[in-house]
Amino acid sequence: MIIAVTGTPGAGKTTVSKLLAQKLGYEYVSLRDYAMEKGIGEMKGDELEVEVDELAYNFERDFKGRNVVVDGHLSHFLNADLVVVLRAHPKLIGERLTKRGYSREKVGENVEAELVDVILVEALEENENVVEVDTTGKTPEEVVNEILGLIEKGVRRRVGIVDWSEVYDEVIPYLRL
């Protein structure tokens, strides 16, 4: 089974994906590292720009039939059996990315993306099997156990579990208004 873990940068994809892969006994793949290894896409500044169709085509060829947890904010464009969209309070995204030294512009862009469900909407356009998991106030272990529980119960779709419009006021300082 191919499990794609996606979400806004800073939502916790890498932490959760590694732990999930470990608990399931699956391979862990960073989609960014995979693209770079295969020479897919090109660096524009410090960002890797990839053609998603080329990425999906190569990934399918290399991983079809294997048990993989694939981590990346483009992983929902792959032909996955299950797409896990990690959500986090946009304020947490703002705090984490600021701590990482991202520019105000980049922090704002990602806080706004989380606020208006950009990745979720993209994932739903690509795949039927989308489960959202809110990581806010949970440890990575709790998040992984929640995902394992959903997989065990055979849940393949669970969306609409967060509504960040309720917390809009808290994130105004991060927005590019």
Ligand SMILES: Nc1ncnc2c1ncn2[C@@H]1O[C@H](COP(=O)(O)OP(=O)(O)OP(=O)(O)O)[C@@H](O)[C@H]1O
């Ligand atoms: N419940 C949680 N799930 C995942 N990460 C969490 C959680 N709570 C706190 N964190 C922390 O949040 C940070 C998330 O970073 P991580 O690199 O995993 O995110 P990411 O979504 O992969 O970001 P990026 O796409 O920018 O690499 C880590 O420092 C992690 O320890």
